Amino acid sequence: MHKLLLLLLSLLVPALGVAEPLRVFASVVPIQTFVKKIGGEHVDARAMVRPGFNPHTYDPTPQQISALAGAVLYVRTGMPFEKAWMARIQSANPAMQVFDARHGLALREMEAHSHDDAEHDADHQEEADHDHDHEAHQEDHEQHDDHDEHAEHEADHDHEHEMDPHVWTSPTQVMQMIGNIRDKLSELAPAHAADFARNHDAFMAELVALDKELHALLDPLPNRKFMVFHPAWGYFADSYGLKQVSIEHEGKEPGSRGLTALIDQAKRDNIKVIYVQPQFNKRSATLVAQEISGAVVAVDPLAPDYVDNLRRVGREFAQVLQH
CATH class of the missing domain: 3.40.50.1980 (Nitrogenase molybdenum iron protein domain)
Known part of the structure; x- marks a missing residue:
């Protein structure tokens, strides 16, 4: 039955x-x-x-x-x-x-x-x-x-x-x-x-709360520049008054002159952390980090847990940009 x-x-x-x-x-x-x-x-x-x-x-x-x-x-x-x-x-x-x-949406150039x-x-x-x-x-x-x-x-x-x-x-x-x-x-x-x-x-409501939290974290920071391998964080940077410095350009890694210029810029701007995506090769980022006695840190713009991920990224940037 x-x-x-x-x-x-x-x-x-x-x-x-x-x-x-x-x-x-x-x-x-x-x-x-x-x-x-x-x-x-x-x-x-x-x-x-x-x-x-x-x-x-x-x-x-x-x-x-x-x-x-x-x-x-x-x-x-x-x-x-x-x-x-x-x-x-x-x-x-x-x-x-x-x-x-x-x-x-208002789009930005790469x-x-x-x-x-x-x-x-x-x-x-x-x-x-x-x-x-x-x-x-x-x-x-x-x-x-x-x-x-x-x-x-x-x-x-x-x-x-x-x-x-x-x-x-x-x-x-x-x-x-x-x-x-x-x-x-x-x-x-x-x-x-x-x-x-x-x-x-x-x-x-979640997004409004996240945006408020990120402003509280990032607005007071004295240092506004962070270095990334791939320029995936431009809209994030624009929203919170930050500036991303990219190692890669139009899908191409820099040559020796480009790497030298990036190393010089990192030293001038007191950049000590290079952010990389897990999906990309981090060879160039590692070379720059070695020259500035810095670290390579993974931050993933493609993570599925969107709100929690951006909260983690905001805290990571805040910690690094305090100096």
Whole structure:
């Protein structure tokens, strides 16, 4: 009798129209976290870039491409891998909507080398090579984004300089982003709009508290500069009046002249810690740290526990920048 009831229920559930969770792909883990926070039980949120992998060079797996067939939405952030893969991602499911999480946000340019003019003159040819690569990179961007509903918006920003895709490192940017996600999910599943609104408001309260805590930690600091291998913390730095100094530039590690200039700058600015992402090679960061008798410390902008992670990063920066 029990088995018969279970069988009847299994037949009735589809007939009653009980919907499966919306399958949503996000470019990177933090965006997946935001979709989960807003969507709750009504979404099946997945990250295209799996934990531990570099989002600049990532190749989606065949299984991920196949799983896109069941997705209703892809949330992108303009990460480099998307510029190469966007056309294929969309061709795997032409009915899937593509939404740019940066829509309506104030974007910033990726850091150029922030070293002395002398370094710029010495490395002029290297910079010219960077410019040539960037132009080719831009052409690829335009070719692959023909079908993106926000391609025109992004092209306007990316016409002259590469824009920084790491928008989620600023809680204030995320406050606007999660409103976009709430609205998009409500459009796709209007029956759950009230749940999405409640989840949005609860997460917004977390973000407001986090932002207040970070200001209290970082606003009084006498030293405002920190050195990173990959410039992923620009939006965070802008939000709290800090300045990131990047070792890497446009995906390229510095040559010997660049390293020398970075070492000199670190000494002048009393920088003793080089921050690295776990997903990147830390060879250059280690070389700079050795020359300044400093340390290499990992901070991960791709961690899934967004609020707790930014709280940890804020405390780490505060400790180092007190001197």
